[in-house]
Amino acid sequence: MKKVLIIYPHWHPANLAGVHRPRLIGNFLKDFGWTPRILTVQEEYFEETPDHDFNRTFSSNFEVTRVKALKTFKPRLIGDIGLRAFYSLCKKAKEIIESEKIDFIWLPIPSFYNSLLGRLIYEKTKVPYGIDYIDPWVRDITNQTGVRAQLSQSVARALEPIAVKKASLISGVSTPYYEPVLKKNFPEFYNKDNELLSETLNSKSGKKIVHVSMPYGFDPNDHEVILPQVKFPWKNDPKDQKNWIYAGAFLPNSHTLLSAFFEAIANLRKKGLWNEKIKLWFVGTGAYPAKSITAYAEEFELQDIVTEKRDRYPFLQVLNFLSAANTVMIIGSTEKHYTASKTFQALLSKKPVFSVFHTESSAVKVMEDCKADEYTVRFDPVEVRKTLVEQFEEKLLNRLNATSWNPDLEVLNKFSAKESARKLVDAMEKVLE
Incomplete structure (x- = not known):
């Protein structure tokens, strides 16, 4: 060799x-x-x-x-x-x-x-x-x-x-x-x-x-490892609670997307269209220097449904978190080259994936090929913020009203x-x- x-x-x-x-x-x-x-x-x-x-x-x-x-x-x-x-x-x-x-x-x-x-x-x-x-x-x-x-x-x-x-x-x-x-x-x-x-x-x-x-x-073998005593971030919360999770670093060029995402949720709450059983968890976001996810949540009065835990979690624990959640979130980047390696882990969790990427990101193509883009927001830098927020609202309503999730994971083999x-x-x- x-x-x-x-x-x-x-x-x-x-x-x-x-x-x-x-x-x-x-x-x-x-x-x-x-x-x-x-x-x-x-x-x-x-x-x-x-x-x-x-x-x-x-x-x-x-x-x-x-x-x-x-x-x-x-x-x-x-x-x-x-x-x-x-x-x-x-x-x-x-x-x-x-x-x-x-x-x-x-x-x-x-x-x-x-x-x-x-x-x-x-x-x-x-x-x-x-x-x-x-x-x-x-x-x-x-x-x-x-x-x-x-x-x-x-x-x-x-x-x-x-x-x-x-x-x-x-x-x-x-x-x-x-x-x-x-x-x-x-x-x-x-x-x-x-x-x-x-x-x-x-x-x-x-x-x-x-x-x-x-x-x-x-590596599909990663998802076969079950940790029997894993402690979930939401371990003491009500059993009927729906947990949406974002796992990983909060990126410098994700701020615009997160802000629009939270604004869309705030708008849906005002209209009475949000499911109040949903809680959003952001874990392992790291010690980034800019405005925090917690601060954005306070800005849009979402602090009662948003929790940020900055400390990193072990990799296999994160995979177990994804599999146990109701929805997996991916907040991408305003840069088109961002591919989001976590896309594969999210899809392989077999839970619905709510995501946002630059419209030219290769991650969008992955979601499309897997027929898993029903809840994917596409960021276009030439569009005004209002359009982005409206797109978030549309995709959130798709997720809130969804009855099934059947992506074609066989497509992932080429990735x-x-x-x-x-x-x-x-x-x-x-x-x-």
Whole structure:
């Protein structure tokens, strides 16, 4: 088998969203003739609360090496584990390449500084590397006015060209996540009609470079794990209560959508069309700096039906929450490149999904293909807010009056983690031809 060295600073028992990318794809790489070789950091250097049940979602295919990192101190000047472990990861990667046959290096980001390892290791070893965009590095920070965010983006604009310069693969959860990188750094990817080619010659390295998009996908085995003693957020509430749940980080570009969503609910309440047995739960939303979900609820006088719990929950607990809820909510982004990996978990919960995405988001296509878009709001930036609120009201009434939910989940197979693994292998093998 060929061997891919996957360098990612977090691994179990950290259940961060980023860990799922190499986990999900790595679970299936051996099906296509590749062995996943993991280089990560020792768990005692993680700041996150450990989730030991999370280990149950990893296959036995991974060969894992862990390194030390700098500890965090007070004041917390450097928190990013990619920076704290940068030297150790780089050193150990070179040692692994010297002692083992490594065919390719794959570096999911964030941590964004992780991408620089590919360039440094390539210069010493000539092993081809690829950078995988779980999130864009240079991105829209319209809703973040702090000095820290501005500085972070200045650093990103300076470092990203260095990291990608001699890459052989650029991948991501969707093409819009990484296409700006191609436009800025690899004009050779575009023909005279400005059409994006699937592969070309990297003018900086003289080697082939390809790009590929593949969603997070899903591992159906995750949904087979039942936690017998899980504590639900609504455990002490009335049995006839209908619980709608949103699970995951509250995104910087979700504010407009959430505000319109709450305004629509407030309008329906005033008209006597809202079901007062419904409670909205927002869990694991994180320590975001902007206006809170709780504050939006107070603004629209919904504090009696909206509860926000910012602390993260373990992954398998969240899957159990989704399966037990009456409705699963997905509040997407005003950015069209946002794909919402949680879409698959929501659909696989087998509970109705109320969602909102940019009208051009690939997540909308997923919902349409599954015939699960009856409660999907499509955000169009050219439309006025009133139109968005009215669309929310329409979709909410659809959900309130619904009698059945029968999506075609077979369609999801083309979005599975196994299919994403196949796409990654095809891309790596193109590079090695």
